[in-house]
Amino acid sequence: MQTTLADFIKDTAIGREADAILRSCVHCGFCTATCPTFQLLGDELDGPRGRIYLIKEMLEGQPVSKRTQTHLDRCLSCRSCETTCPSGVRYHRLLEIGRQVLDERVPRSLTDRAMRFLLCEALPRRWVFKPAVRLGQWLRPLLPAALAGKVPAAAGSDSGPWPAPAGHRRRLVALAGCVQPILAPNTHAALARVLDRLAIELVVVPAAACCGALRYHLNAREKGRQDMRQVIDAWWSLLVGGQVEGFVMTASGCGEHVRAYREVFKDDPAYAKKAERISALTRDACEVLADERDRLRELLGSAGAFGGQRVAFHSPCTLQHGQQLRGVVESLLTDAGYQLVAVADAHLCCGSAGTYSITQPELANRLRDDKLAALTADSPTVLVTANIGCQMHLQGGSTLPVRHWIELIDERLRGGR
Template identity: 75%
Template structure:
């Protein structure tokens, strides 16, 4: 694709990066075949190829209008297009560059600005988010259906206990996160118990809360970078002392973002090297368990008391497209004795996509219902996933329980103890 970027951006680092990405696109359109919004709406501008053209026009100095904003806002940044693209186009990075320009050129309504500001300020701050959720749960019966379904039911902690690490020579750090401790407190606790059985101590480090993904996706770049630096500052002393062998992610959305720290902070002289090292040492929980497979399989064989429940696994986009992790969770669940039901169009997004289910509720609900129909088709007893956002979004429309897959491994191992 030929480009003629405008003077305002062509000689900047972002401009040079965007130019290289644009030139790698051969506008074949294969990406549209796997784009959830193109499949839903059938509009070329609601697919990756159309959005690439909109961004190209913007960077070449063409007028930026509300139409540009509409179609870019509808993008889930699920990155399914990247998994499909034969040319390796780095779409999500081009999208981020284009979105930043759009935010400067097209003003949002007062209501839209207020909503996005509230999300940016409240969700990453646990001291604000937790009481807000509790109030919402109390008022849930009085809320309109569209709003009530966004309020999760109170979460319980199964098997009795939080994150209580036992002492082991091997030690890893897990990200606490911002919304997960309130919405799904058992996820990290279950991971700690499983790793304890494998001889690994799992700890949370004070000060490492939001990974920065929420603000990054809401165009609050500087706030997001500050969130990332806070995580690095909290983790770095553990790394410097040689006390940890890696960082464990139980929310694949956070994992995908932390693995981007190296790219996002590469121009920050104070943090570039630290960010690169932390990104390289970050692993999804499924990768950690897969690396311990001989011992884990031994424990699971001892724990299996028969065939487990039939479950349907939703692989989050941040797991399969961003991190390119495919098949690991399914293999772990199968090894634990669970029966996996087939899921049609498993590459498609559920509509959660960070705050997308709040900023684009109509499209998100349609995508959720399509995903639930695919998950329910095999008549599973429950649904499992690997990201708290997907878990809450799917649960809002499902009669079946939706859980994190690590809880099932935890329960199977617990049965043998």
């Protein structure tokens, strides 16, 4: 793709980066076929190729408007297009640049700014988010259906027993997180129990809370970087002190973002090397268990017979597209004796996409309904996923339980039937 960037950006770092990405696109259109929003809306401008043209025109100095903003806002950042692209176009990065420039040129409405401010200030802070969730759960029967659907049903606060320290030589750190400890407290506890059986201790550092993705992707970039620096600072002393060997993620959205720290801080002299090392040592929980597969199979074999519960797995976009981890969770569940049902269009997003289900509720709910139809078509008894956002979004429209896959592995090891 030929480009002629405008003077205001062509000699800047992000301008040169955007220009290189634009020039890598051969506008073949393969991405359009796998784009969830294009499939829903049928508008070229609501697919990756159309959005690339909108960003190109903006960076070349063409007029932009609310219409441009609408089409870019509708993008899920699911990165399905990147999995499909034969040219390796870094679409997600181009979109980040495009949104950053667009927000500087097209002011958002007061309502939009207020909503984004509340999301940025409430969700990453557990001391704000937890009472807000509890209040919403208490008022849920009185809320309009559309709003009540965004409030998670009250869940048991019992996360199950956390294994007692056993002096394991190997130690991994899990991100404390922001919303997951409140909405799904059993996820980390289940991982801790599974790792304990594999002679690995799981450590959680409370100061390493939000990974920074939420605010960073809402264009509150410096606030997002503050969250990221806090995580790096909380983990760094453990790493350089030799107290831990790496970092394990149960939320694939957080995992994708922590792995991108190296990119975010590449030009920061104080954090570049730290971010590079932490990104390199970050793995999803499924990768850790896959590395221990032989021992895990032995443990599962000694756990007794199993009836083979029918399970439908939703692979989050941040797992299958962002981190390119496909088939790993499925193989672990199969090893554990679960019967995985077929899921049509498994590459498509469920509509959660961080805060997308709040900022774009109509599209998000349509995507969720389509995803649930695909997940339940072969009559599973439980739905599982690998990201807290997907878990809560799907549960909001499902009569079947939606759980994290590590909970099923944990139950098998504990003799569950």
